[in-house]
Amino acid sequence: MKNNQKVVLITGTSSGMGRATAIHLAKKGYIVYAGSRTPQKLFDLGLKNIYPLKIDMTDLQSVENAVSQIDKIDILINNAGYGLVSTVEDVTEEEMFNQFNVNVFGIMRMCKAVIPKMRDQKNGVIINISSFLGKIGLPLLTFYNASKYAVEGITDSLRYELREFNIRVHSIMPGFFDTNFARDNLVTNSKTFSDTSPYASMVSSLAPVIVEQINGGNSAKEVAALILQIIEDEYSPARQTAGDKAKKFIPMKKELSDEDFERRVRAYYDL
Numbered sequence: 627m628k629n630n631q632k633v634v635l636i637t638g639t640s641s642g643m644g645r646a647t648a649i650h651l652a653k654k655g656y657i658v659y660a661g662s663r664t665p666q667k668l669f670d671l672g673l674k675n676i677y678p679l680k681i682d683m684t685d686l687q688s689v690e691n692a693v694s695q696i697d698k699i700d701i702l703i704n705n706a707g708y709g710l711v712s713t714v715e716d717v718t719e720e721e722m723f724n725q726f727n728v729n730v731f732g733i734m735r736m737c738k739a740v741i742p743k744m745r746d747q748k749n750g751v752i753i754n755i756s757s758f759l760g761k762i763g764l765p766l767l768t769f770y771n772a773s774k775y776a777v778e779g780i781t782d783s784l785r786y787e788l789r790e791f792n793i794r795v796h797s798i799m800p801g802f803f804d805t806n807f808a809r810d811n812l813v814t815n816s817k818t819f820s821d822t823s824p825y826a827s828m829v830s831s832l833a834p835v836i837v838e839q840i841n842g843g844n845s846a847k848e849v850a851a852l853i854l855q856i857i858e859d860e861y862s863p864a865r866q867t868a869g870d871k872a873k874k875f876i877p878m879k880k881e882l883s884d885e886d887f888e889r890r891v892r893a894y895y896d897l
């Protein structure tokens with residue numbers, strides 16, 4: 627490793643945005659530690675700058691073991707996440723806790739383990755992959771929404787907490803992206819999705835539309851390019867959108883009253 631080569635640690639790299647980002651940054655000369663529950667899925671890449679690393683974000687010991695194997699970390703990208711699709715009245719304690727354990731506490735554990743290294747180095751960049759659903763609510767996605775609103779809060783607080791140590795913190799709010807998200811990483815509650823659920827008509831009209839929008843969404847390469855831009859431009863804004871849907875809805879959310887925005891979303895999704 628050359629002394630001036632920057633080292634990146636990224637989570638959730640077996641597919642989608644994480645994998646695209648690992649490849650893009652490695653091709654640009656970064657040393658990439660590619661965190662995953664299934665690091666063997668990265669073995670086919672054959673890029674010499676990528677080091678697959680097993681990380682279970684729900685286990686602090688696993689996170690600390692992984693981080694202790696890396697001498698310096700210049701950039702942390704908290705990307706791993708999944709979506710729980712459930713009404714509030716149907717959710718189980720386990721489903722509810724696990725959504726936050728991965729999407730929120732997982733990020734906290736990664737930051738907790740990596741920040742001391744960045745603080746010693748007196749520099750670092752942390753990029754949290756949130757969602758445009760971190761600013762906009764939708765039915766059946768309350769727990770995913772809450773987790774991503776939390777990611778936005780983590781970003782805001784950490785920006786103050788880490789500023790004096792020269793550690794930048796940013797979030798990216800993607801719209802819909804064609805990754806494995808809808809195919810492998812949407813977890814559905816069985817009661818909500820049963821034919822006898824009082825929410826059956828909402829489920830049958832909304833869920834297929836969301837899945838179609840994700841699968842027909844933007845390319846993960848766009849997020850990878852934006853991540854590189856944020857890393858390389860120290861004046862990058864605190865948060866940025868990525869993809870068509872986020873670029874349409876986030877400015878609309880800022881401009882309209884809550885009620886007018888809600889009316890637009892109702893009309894758009896026929897809610």
Ligand SMILES: NC(=O)c1ccc[n+]([C@@H]2O[C@H](COP(=O)([O-])OP(=O)(O)OC[C@H]3O[C@@H](n4cnc5c(N)ncnc54)[C@H](OP(=O)(O)O)[C@@H]3O)[C@@H](O)[C@H]2O)c1
Nearest residue numbers: 638639640642643662663706707708757802803805806807
């Ligand atoms: N696709 C979209 O439309 C969209 C929109 C907005 C935001 N996002 C966010 O973007 C990030 C990347 O998602 P993606 O679209 O690239 O989807 P993806 O292809 O499904 O990748 C998500 C990765 O997160 C990790 N992950 C999933 N479930 C997990 C769990 N239970 N425990 C630990 N890790 C888990 C997995 O990595 P490993 O298997 O390697 O551990 C998986 O490869 C997520 O945080 C997602 O919420 C996605």
